[in-house]
Amino acid sequence: MNRRTDALEQVVNDESVAAWLMHHPDFLLRYPAVLAKLNVPHGSGDATSLIERQVAVLREQLANERGRLHHLVARAHDYETLLTRLHELTLRLIVAPDLKHALHVLEQALCEHFKADAVVVKLFPLDAKERVGDPLVRDFIDFVDRDHCLCGPFAPEQAEALFGPLAVEIHSAALVPLRAHEHTGVLAIGSANPKRFTPDMGTDLLERLGAIAGAKLADLAHRGQAA
Secondary structure, three states, rough: OOOOHHHHHEEEHHHHHHHHHOOOOOOHHOOOOHHOOOOOOOOOOOOOOHHHHHHHHHHHHHHHHHHHHHHHHHHHHHHHHHHHHHHHHHHHHHOOOOHHHHHHHHHHHHHOOOOEEEEEEEEEEOOOOHHOOOOOOHHOOOOOOOOEEEEEEEOOOHHHHHHHHHHHHHHHHHHHHHHEOOOOEEEEEEEOHHHHHOOEEEEEEEHHHHHHHHHHHHHHHHHHOOO
């Protein structure tokens, strides 16, 4: 402990704090957080007064609300970060000149910035339900007309159809519907973490991503026809 600290402790003691508060009676009004942490007992012997009990309950509620607020702020910050990354991905997709580059942009961005371990795009013809002889269509026949994402663990045959040899390493995935010109399809995002994608998770950003990717694929198909 240095001399400055020793000198400060000699100056700041119970009496000096009490004297300072006497000269600044509005201090606790200006800093209510300090008042909330003070322990002010009442002369009721060993019994706890009703006021003390109410104050204790209010302090506990305040602590819980602060915890919830910190959690919400952290979630909002994470959401803002994801929106920024989605915006950057959109800009990169816009300038992709062909399907190969567009798929590379998707895979690179999702693996680097969205914690994906595998990314696959599968497209089906619009008459997919009439082509149940196709193994890939058969495995995803119930997904062809979906408007919303499907997240969680998947059956081994579905995982293998999507991710091939990587299927054994994928323990959860998100299936994002795509609408692209004369095709419907799925953007599959796989993770080795079984808790990364769960059935009850929010999918708003994933569905925005699917709409953006589908629009890009449709644009590339249109350009190909025009050429």
